[in-house]
Amino acid sequence: MSDEAPQQPANPFAALGNSGATFGGTGSGAFSFGVPTAAFGAPAKPADGEEGADDGEEGGANAEEECQAEFKPVVQLEEVETKSGEEDEDVLVELKCKLYRFDNENQEWKERGTGYIKLLQHKENKKVRLLMRQDKTLKIRANHIVMPGTKLQEHSGSEKAWVWSAVDFADETQKIELFAARFGTVEKAQEFKKKFEESMDTNAVILGDLAALPSAGGAAEEEEAEELAKEVADKATVQDE
Numbered sequence: 001m002s003d004e005a006p007q008q009p010a011n012p013f014a015a016l017g018n019s020g021a022t023f024g025g026t027g028s029g030a031f032s033f034g035v036p037t038a039a040f041g042a043p044a045k046p047a048d049g050e051e052g053a054d055d056g057e058e059g060g061a062n063a064e065e066e067c068q069a070e071f072k073p074v075v076q077l078e079e080v081e082t083k084s085g086e087e088d089e090d091v092l093v094e095l096k097c098k099l100y101r102f103d104n105e106n107q108e109w110k111e112r113g114t115g116y117i118k119l120l121q122h123k124e125n126k127k128v129r130l131l132m133r134q135d136k137t138l139k140i141r142a143n144h145i146v147m148p149g150t151k152l153q154e155h156s157g158s159e160k161a162w163v164w165s166a167v168d169f170a171d172e173t174q175k176i177e178l179f180a181a182r183f184g185t186v187e188k189a190q191e192f193k194k195k196f197e198e199s200m201d202t203n204a205v206i207l208g209d210l211a212a213l214p215s216a217g218g219a220a221e222e223e224e225a226e227e228l229a230k231e232v233a234d235k236a237t238v239q240d241e
Contacts, residue, residue: 086118086120086131088122088123088124089120089121089122089123089129090120090121090123091118091119091120092118092119092120092121092128092195092198092199093118093119093191093192093195094116094117094118095116095117095183095188095191095192096114096115096116096117096183096184096188097114097115097116097117097132097181097182097183097184097188097192098111098113098114098181098182099111099112099113099114099115099117099132099141099142099179099180099181100112100179100180100181100182101177101178101179101180102177102178102179102180109180112132112134112141112142112179113134113135113137113139113141114134114135115132115133115134115135115141116132116133116135117130117131117132117142117181117192118130118131118132119146119195119196119199121199121202125206126202126206127145127202127203127206128145128146128199128202128203129143129144129145129146130142130143130144130145130146130166130196130199131143132181140170141170142166142168142170142177142179143168143169143170144166144167144168144169144170144177145166145167145203146166146196146199146200146203147166147167147200147203148200148201148203148204148207149200150164150165150166150196150200151164151165152164152193152196152197155180155182158182159186159189159190160182160183160184160185160186160188160189161180161181161182161183161189162180162181162189162192162193162196163178163179163180164178164179164196165177165178165179166179
């Protein structure tokens, strides 16, 4: 029997020693696992500052630039030109007011709305009509020829309001209405009165033959009235309440 001590098996980590070598790394120092490698053979992600770090961003930008798909609506809507009926007329005056009409059935004043009241003169025949549309809705609240002999009266003694009667066509039906218009200031009310009276004089010249007709000419007078009513009806582009 031999006196030699049994031989110890070789230490598998003896090669590491105290050199500080890392798994997959070089150099000395504390123990670490080194720089991680890509799993399953995938290419490693480049570090910040290295070439190719911005390739992903550029690729994404290029991908967005390449996607230029256009989607057209199923239904194509064409622009439609709307006409107010005032294209062939000049505005003589335009003032904001609150309009009322007298309800004969209930014997009371009812508000028609707030908006701009206009005196419009036709460019060809020179006839003047009164038109008032309600704000926002643009519904016609008054639409009639300014007839000669119409009387403007102060409403309840107020210098800001005028009352008059007219054969109106705002409801697309010819009927006699009693209107009252209230303005914001006395100056605006007086301006309306002045232009209204001037419009009566203008229409009196145009309709002078009608005024000169004898009482026996009732048929001619009726025909002229119907013609004026038809002319106003053509201007009524919005149906009232």
